[in-house]
Amino acid sequence: MYEMDWSSIPGAIPLLLKGLLITFEVTFTAIVVGIVWGTLLAIARIGPNKILAKLAAGYVNLFRSVPLVMVILWFYLIVPQGLKAIFGDDIGDIRLTSALVAFALFEAAYYSEIIRAGIQSVPRGQVSAGLALGMTQGQTMRLILLPQAFRNMTPLLLTQAIILFQDTSLVYVIGLSDFFGTAYKVGDRDGRLVELLLFAGAIYFVISFSASLLVKRLQARFVK
Amino acid sequence: MSYNWNWGVFLQPSASGDDTYLGWLFTGLKWTVSLSLSAWVIALIVGSIIGVLRTVPNRWLSGFATAYVELFRNVPLLVQLFIWYFVLPELLPPDLGSAIKQSNPLWQQFFAAMLCLGLFTSARVAEQVRSGIESLPKGQKNAGLAMGFTLPQVYQHVLMPMAYRIIMPPLTSEFLNIFKNSAVATTIGLIELSRQAQQLVDYTAQPYEAFIAVTVMYLLINVTVMYLMRRLEEKVRVPGFVGGK
Numbered sequence: 001m002y003e004m005d006w007s008s009i010p011g012a013i014p015l016l017l018k019g020l021l022i023t024f025e026v027t028f029t030a031i032v033v034g035i036v037w038g039t040l041l042a043i044a045r046i047g048p049n050k051i052l053a054k055l056a057a058g059y060v061n062l063f064r065s066v067p068l069v070m071v072i073l074w075f076y077l078i079v080p081q082g083l084k085a086i087f088g089d090d091i092g093d094i095r096l097t098s099a100l101v102a103f104a105l106f107e108a109a110y111y112s113e114i115i116r117a118g119i120q121s122v123p124r125g126q127v128s129a130g131l132a133l134g135m136t137q138g139q140t141m142r143l144i145l146l147p148q149a150f151r152n153m154t155p156l157l158l159t160q161a162i163i164l165f166q167d168t169s170l171v172y173v174i175g176l177s178d179f180f181g182t183a184y185k186v187g188d189r190d191g192r193l194v195e196l197l198l199f200a201g202a203i204y205f206v207i208s209f210s211a212s213l214l215v216k217r218l219q220a221r222f223v224k
Numbered sequence: 225m226s227y228n229w230n231w232g233v234f235l236q237p238s239a240s241g242d243d244t245y246l247g248w249l250f251t252g253l254k255w256t257v258s259l260s261l262s263a264w265v266i267a268l269i270v271g272s273i274i275g276v277l278r279t280v281p282n283r284w285l286s287g288f289a290t291a292y293v294e295l296f297r298n299v300p301l302l303v304q305l306f307i308w309y310f311v312l313p314e315l316l317p318p319d320l321g322s323a324i325k326q327s328n329p330l331w332q333q334f335f336a337a338m339l340c341l342g343l344f345t346s347a348r349v350a351e352q353v354r355s356g357i358e359s360l361p362k363g364q365k366n367a368g369l370a371m372g373f374t375l376p377q378v379y380q381h382v383l384m385p386m387a388y389r390i391i392m393p394p395l396t397s398e399f400l401n402i403f404k405n406s407a408v409a410t411t412i413g414l415i416e417l418s419r420q421a422q423q424l425v426d427y428t429a430q431p432y433e434a435f436i437a438v439t440v441m442y443l444l445i446n447v448t449v450m451y452l453m454r455r456l457e458e459k460v461r462v463p464g465f466v467g468g469k
Contacts, residue, residue: 067403
């Protein structure tokens with residue numbers, strides 16, 4: 001039988017925390033940029049301009065049809081070229097930058113679908129009421145539709161954030177040392193891959209599960 | 225930017241000699257499709273069982289099913305894959321473990337990925353099955369019981385046939401997801417599409433052609449699956465019911 005030996009974990013805590021920090025950095029950047037960019041995409045998609053609507057739909061459908069692994073690899077190919085064109089050849093380690101860009105743009109496609117559904121769930125009369133009061137289209141969107149839409153879809157946005165948090169482990173494919181990448185490297189180095197992988201799984205579970213319990217409580221409050 | 229486009233690269237004989245690079249892509253496509261389809265079979269069977277268990281009156285059974293779903297939903301797919309691939313053979317009895325480790329690496333990768341992807345997706349399918357069953361009016365179950373059906377019979381003849389038809393649209397999107405998620409198998413070295421994209425970059429130094437070709441293949445899979453599922457959905461749609469969310 002396999003003998004478990006957890007002794008390599010305590011010494012690796014500082015490294016693992018550093019990795020966890022990168023995981024959170026990618027997660028939060030993708031949430032913030034994803035929601036902002038996703039909102040713009042959603043507005044473009046349901047807006048009056050046909051060309052913008054088509055472009056936004058194309059963007060969303062493209063990103064939603066391609067595996068996240070491919071998207072991360074794509075940006076690891078494109079981002080360095082772009083940075084070189086701007087800053088010259090001396091650009092250092094671009095793995096984190098590529099990952100941040102990839103996740104932000106990828107998540108925007110998923111967020112925009114949630115936000116679009118949220119905006120469309122607000123009754124049409126609200127728009128008419130806003131316009132009747134003399135507000136412009138933009139004011140109606142900003143002051144009437146979006147606040148209600150965001151209130152309705154907060155639980156969904158948070159659930160998506162938990163999925164995103166788990167998906168960030170895929171930066172493994174470009175060798176970025178996030179929490180999972182660090183755990184793998186430590187396990188590989190010490191010949192304790194079994195323990196480190198189980199440990200990483202347990203940590204992800206604890207964080208995601210507690211977050212999903214919080215979302216459930218929040219949802220219960222919202223429904224009331 | 226001075227990038228030399230060379231689409232002819234796909235027709236060149238590959239590094240392994242007996243194939244072209246286009247052939248590599250099709251090998252990748254073959255593995256992606258067979259991995260996804262076989263994992264989907266596991267996901268449907270296990271997902272249906274777990275989904276049903278979540279709705280049964282027995283507390284132990286529904287508690288077990290809930291724990292199953294939460295476990296598989298809250299650990300990242302990549303971590304699950306590594307646990308199946310690297311951890312499981314170590315924890316099995318030594319004879320079995322070493323038998324696995326000595327088998328053909330390609331099959332080791334394939335089975336680990338299939339099991340992982342299948343069970344990962346089964347937790348999602350289970351949630352859809354549960355919501356399908358719960359969306360049915362309570363009267364359906366009671367009517368079945370009043371007719372003298374046993375509870376398993378009620379599930380088999382009354383609830384499940386309706387539930388499956390109602391949850392077709394969300395099942396379609398899970399089916400699409402399984403093809404996308406299969407790309408994760410690249411991390412353990414299975415030569416599916418994403419792996420072949422990276423291999424092509426290494427061997428041909430034409431990254432854009434390789435990535436574009438693979439991306440197009442994923443898009444084609446997506447379009448094909450969507451088309452087939454839409455036709456199936458139209459066939460089995462229950463009039464008057466809106467599919468789950």
